Amino acid sequence: MRRLLSLFVVFSASLLAAAPSQADVRVLTSIKPLQLIATAVQDGVAIPEVLLPPGASPHNYALRPSDVRRVHDVDLFYWIGPDMESFLPRVLTGRTLPNVAVESLPGMHLRHFAADGESHDHDEDADEHDHDHRPGSLDAHLWLSTVNARVIAQKMADDLSAIDAAHAERYQSNTKAFIGRLDALDGKLKARVAKVADKPFFVFHEAFDYFEEAYGLKHAGVFTVAAEVQPGAQHVAAMRARLTAAGKTCVFSEPPLRPRLAETLTSGLPVKLAELDGLGGYTPATANGYEQVLQKLGDDLAGCLEGL
Template sequence: MNVRRLIPAAALTGAVALGAGALTACSGATAAGGAKDGKLDVVASFYPLQFLAEQIGGDHVAVSTLTKPGVEPHDLEITPKQTAQLGEADVVLYLKTLQPAVDKAVEQAGVENTVDAASLTKLVHHDLAGEDEHGSGAEHGSEDEHGHEHGEAGDDPHVWLDPVKYAEIAKGFGATLEKADPAHAADYKKNTADLVGKLTALDTEFKDGLKNRTTDTFITTHSAFGYLAERYGLDQEGISGVDPEAEPSPARMKELQALAKKDNVTTVFFETLASDKTAKTLAADTGLKTDVLDPLEGITDKSQGADYVEVMRSNLKNLQKALGSK
């Protein structure tokens, strides 16, 4: 597990006190209360890791996020001042390769206690738009001395969209909090078990809910759903690869039109944090419907649910409709 030496929050009281107000400004959320209320100050890089930290940490942590609601995580920029402020956190939880600006800031800040979520599960490579027929590919990555997989360039970072892999990250981070704050280890262990239980139930809902479908193929503007597709035997076809704002080539649009007809595709999916222009263009050219498939990179008032579990259930409902599940 890629965790640098962790020390209890009490030992960092002075440092947290100095950086508390500044870190709050950095994250746009309540944070860094460790010096006043004894809570562990946890900074998460974006929403899925924020949700995980809040669920597991409970009342013993103050969680903030570097990515404000409505901001596309891939586009996040961090100032030198924010990088300096980041070093005052007790624990930083991020996902290496997803947000280059965060990777750079964590390295430059010399953060004492970091958890790379990518090291808590196994990242794989998923071929992107037009690279192969099924949208999934060979595994890559190297293991550290503890046998944990580290992502390489080209590995798909959108691992939280698979409830099973997300649960693996939860278990690893829960163990980290137990070591960082042993006085509350029992609570972290219980909270982790509760969250893993919810994710296991969600996995079952997807397995049962996607049975008896009429097609395996779904088209999306953002190729973020490789892990979800792999878990439930689906074929993801991205219009523009990992960048939801990229303009697809005419050849790719023509290819998708033919594929939609061949595989009985009914729906083109777009997401809440990006433009639906390409989805609507393809849908208009092919007579298909459009709907939302949310990669859960952030929660806003436009999201189809208030948290990770609710939005994932909305995704399931929209997939069932599109794939003809009965």
């Protein structure tokens, strides 16, 4: 019996030695859309982590001590950049492992806010910008462009291949498949919104310009309202006048909270209130999760406008 046990231990050890080693590469992203892109790249190898919980704002998230430890400990960290996550630069100064601000990647298609408050397109390799919507500042909602998703995915694949050569072929083939799916998605989304492209709609936050630009849409106005401050009667009247002039229209807020002003602003008008979720906070981390976020965005926007 003792001899049989010894043989079993030796046999088991030989099987473990012969088994292919799994990558022990920890990837952390700041926000869900970046996690979903990384998930597509790492499909079948590992599941990347995400820093911000669902519903948290990437503009002003308050990091916990455990969050700081995660940022410092992972092998690769990806974030949009200081124009979006202004709370991160100070934390990253103490990080010794690689971190990538994707807004600075070569080949990214970037938009900037103009004097009229609207964002305009601009292609560049790298620059530094303010994180808010002041004229000339970067529109950092760049993940809503599949052009940028392709660039980000390829960067992730190259980084992972460099430190995990055993799975390099898988990372690259996953990325190729992801880019192919995005090509198909672009066509589907253009067809989905084509019939509503001329219908007016308004947003509470200018966060969707990359998506609008890609698929031939254009919001009619932005009702920028601070969550904690109620605008004065004159300002509300001016906003209602714009809605009245637009006629039947949709006004989109972002989850998880609808501005308290929304019902007052639209009461008695032929206006539909709806939501657009550009962060996809509750989207499962699957290989096609990123496509699901964009498809839902198109479906929700078109669905509201089709019902006018």
